[in-house]
Amino acid sequence: MTVALEELRTLRDTGRLAAGYPRVAALLAELTDTADRPDAETADELRRCGGLLARLRPQDVLAHHPDTPVATVAVTGHSGTAQLTDPLVAELARHGLLPRLVTGDHGAYLRDLTDPDSPLRRCGPQLTLCVLGADAVHDELRAPWTVADAEQAWHRLLDRLHAVAAAHHADGTGALVLTTLPLPRRLTHQIVDQQQRALLGAVWRECNARLLRLTAEHPALTVVDLDPLVGESGPATDPRLALYARSALSPAILSALAREAVHVLRARQGLTKKCLVLDLDNTLWDGVLGDDGPDGIACGATLRGEPYAALQRVAKQLAAQGVLLAVSSKNDPGPVAGVLRDHPDMTLRADDFVSVQAGWQPKDAALRDIAGRLGIAADALVFADDTAAERALVRHRVPGAAVVPLGREPARHVDRLLADGWFDTPTVTDDDRHRVRHYRAAADRSRLREAGGSYEQYLRELGIELDISPPRRHELHRMSQLSLRTNQFNLTGERVPPERMAALCADPRQLPLAVRVRDRYGDSGLVGAVLARRDGAALHIDNFFLSCRVLARGVEHGCVSALLAHARDRGLSAVGARHRATRSNGRTRGFYPSLGFVPRATDTGEETHYRHDLAEIPGPPGHLSVRADFEGDTDAC
Template sequence: MATAARTPVGEGTGPLDRLRALHREGRLAHAYPEVPGLLAELASTGDPAGPPAPDLVRAGQLLARLDPGEVLAEHPGTDVFTVAVTGHSTLSGLTAPLTAELARHGLLLRAHSGDFGSWFRDLQDTGSELYAAGADLALCVLDAHVVFDELPHPWLVADVERVAAAKLALIGSLAERYVAHGGGTLVLNTLPLQRSHARRLVDAGSRARLGIVWREFNAGLLRLAAAHDRVHVIDLDPLAASCGPVSEPRLAAYAKVLLGDELLSCYAREIGHLARGLRGRAKKVLVVDLDNTLWDGILGDDGAEGIAAATTYRGEAFGRFQKAVGQLGAQGVLLAVCSKNDREPVLKVLRDHPDMALRESDFVRINANWDPKDGNLLDIAQRLNLGVDSLVFADDSAFECGLVARSLPAVAVVRLDDEPALHVERLLADGWFDVPELTAEDRVRAEQYRTDAARQDLQESAGSMEEYLAGLGVRVSFSPVREHEIARVSQVTLRTNQFNLTTERLQQADVRALLDSPGRLVLAIRSADRFGENGLVGAVLISIDEGGGSWRIDNALLSCRVFARGIEQACLAAVLRQARDSGAAEVHARYRPTAKNRRVRGLYPSLGFAETGEGGDGTVSFRHHLAEESLPGVPAHIELTAEFTARQD
């Protein structure tokens, strides 16, 4: 008699089934490192032009039942992200998608929810959860009823204008209060105007005036983000347009659910993008396939004359995708190619084909060969001196996407398909490259990486590293951060992982607060060489005790683009000498280890610091006694200009 084989629970099933099995078995906390990959697979099944996949929200319902303490007990290094939520209506539909969206970006949600309709009290009371220490985000979720519920009956457009102006002033004052007393980022949102409100006016002229008043009100909300570094405003209008109705009438009437579950799921996705950016996890490189991704057709089979990115209906869809890719590239996203093709035909198409909106010069790296794509992605990351977690990979092949997802789980995979009209939506759905603010350095980043090829040629032609550095002509400017550099310094702390001695992340408001604090120095590192300007590439943060007898280096950071040039030695040598010349007796420093900054473990000892202790979390403390014989010098190949007093400009 045949005996049926028993399949272990959770094996051979989809990602949601796997999560359910882990939850049933009580092993979800233990297996938490698997969660981001499972959620990434679920997210890829959604409509790129609509709300997140329903199964992703179902997964969030499971994860929301998980005690964050259990996860931390199993995996102490898990990144916890604390969110306090308040609002005007019922927001229970936000918890599950918010949990899932943060988890798929590697963030463990610790949530605090206010009472129904308590948004004003929570923002007014500096003792509320919104102001609690450790809250990364304070979400104040509002809807149009905060205005319409205060109108007289019956009402006119003039009444809406009056109430909306008062409400905008109130929200603005509460935002200022949060910025002054809160520690995180306050998230507001625009308020979609629903058809049921506008249609209560029977004449077209009144409806038009209402539209004007309402758009001016929402524009005022958006301006709050421009006025405050720690205020972010999510525009719900485009989300409502793509995610479905703002609310469901019966739930709105009976349960006060004034923002529907699908809209809240889209809102949660935006919060995930914001949280990732605040943690410095924005991606840096977009790697694209070519055949049926960047153009219609297969170059090896159809030849250059048989592919299209214009002139045909399908070709025009690929052309739109190329322009979207180029738009990202113009804002500092590095573009690269990973294609199974012969290199020379690919280069000829990128140089000469009349349909191409993207050309060879738009890419910092072109890997066109027949090697496995996961290996090519590793090569691209190594050539750019970046981790693979900086990469986003877009391909139409399910096999290639699956290969990369399995072998390089840190790479974000954009799974395209045979419908090119959806390529743009799939690429942009997850905001992989979103940053708090675009800096001047971002806009010229691609050109800076292209000049690195010339530096590499010089290095390969030099007889030794000393000869290479001498020929490079490195110039370094080291001085206090200026006002226009605050955004870039914040970005350096958020996005630098390898040469980051403590990996403490600073928002713009944090940098500005340090600049305004007595006894604190925030010094910017700027570099250039014979091939051009590198811009602001690092920073050193210093605390000086009240008497000046002791200095402490709170952190030192340097972009991976300028590693191995002696820049860090030059700047820290200047710090030590300035401390001694100012009368200090010692300089303290510390190093906190992470998975990515191990290469700088020996930096301080190499500069004459002595180790003084190690904490329970692995943080190592150092001290330099500033004896003349132990002070490091500036490398001979570097021309250093150092100032420690802020310029008045």
């Protein structure tokens, strides 16, 4: 029994589990920080912890800790889903979420997902998970059956799933997760004609491919491909559970599916990590640089070096999709710089990293320094290290940072790094691909700021150009992504998934505006959005969010100034706005009052409504060049 499971049992047995819930995420993180334990053992321990936590009532936890984030998850499927509850509860709790599970009736997934009055639709889930197995096709076959019969059954299932996705797109909430259907041997080998057996495999894979392609039509839909999970975690089914419990998938696959489903939820709630911080010795290369010297380390195409070269290639692949790379290493800076510059076997070079912290300070301090230099929160970091003591230090002193346990076997480093999908995002945008370039430009700006002179002079020398207009169609995913990832300057803290952003843009009452910025050091691209709407003779700002990389340059003031001027020029009577306090946006509390907005006397609690009567409109900051077009071009949504 692990320490985590033992402590959870003690909390339960003493009636303190609800009061001690904030401790749960850390306990489960420690449980998964077992680099050299078999994954199956860790999954089994997580399931057992989930079984304890599943008995908790959310209201009991909230009575002690009202700010605990709650994740409402609806679960349904063609067959039984009871075996999914424990791993799903554990995965949600591991990521600091309080699970509220709503489970559909056995085999009633079509009603659950298409009837607006079904309990699963009425609960407004942030995530809906529909579990499918081969029985969704096989149950429609009558012996004797042919490959053609199986293909027709598959097509009927695809038609139903099209209807499910369409219903969710029309008026569903949150993300919808479907799964592909593994093809079990007990089905293929009922066909003794080997040519027909091969044809069944082809039909099955073609239909799974059609299911996966549904995601291109429905932004709220994710289809988890079970083939990689089966290949890594074991058999797709357990014959006893399949017959006696009507569970289409084995416990191992359900545990893996629970993990993947929570990755989807995290990504859609803006919990995607931004920066991968890597150790060097025995992480990016084999050996200790200080002891072995540059010639004694290995990271090339040799038996000794290949696992480390593989990790470097994966890190470079992640960086190409917008993941920032940094180094935290206890080494002298000079030799590290030399290896990054000159070592012939290195895949990663100095230019691949936005920060290299080589020195002898504690690694928790190094991580906080990296976050500060990048202007991101420390909980946006993922730390990968082969030393258990360093991982424990970071886990306890940098709350919220993810920790990747790299063990004694370097061949498993890549799997460990990718196991938790920390960088998963609904869509990779052009801005993601150019993120390193943006941070390089930020470093140039920092050097200009440090060159001396007043801050006002620095802003004038930047030559900031601000462009505000309705978004173009290709920019909707980026606007949604900003709402998911922006915390410090998000005036309501609300998230806007891609499908809702598209609906806002299609509504003639709405006035969504994209905020773009460039300066002498380059184009920062689309960095923010104002979500406004027309409300009779007034305009109302429902939300405003702006990337932290352009804060404190007057951009936020320039945006609202332009919107106020637009409302006045259109003869409107006022502009309303809303601010909702969150744990991260405290610095924005006085933003609207600083521009002449007056709070309404009826406001109470964390949400404040403001009104600007347009009598005196503040001009944009003098160092900004503002272009505002509230009509948009022909490509605007």
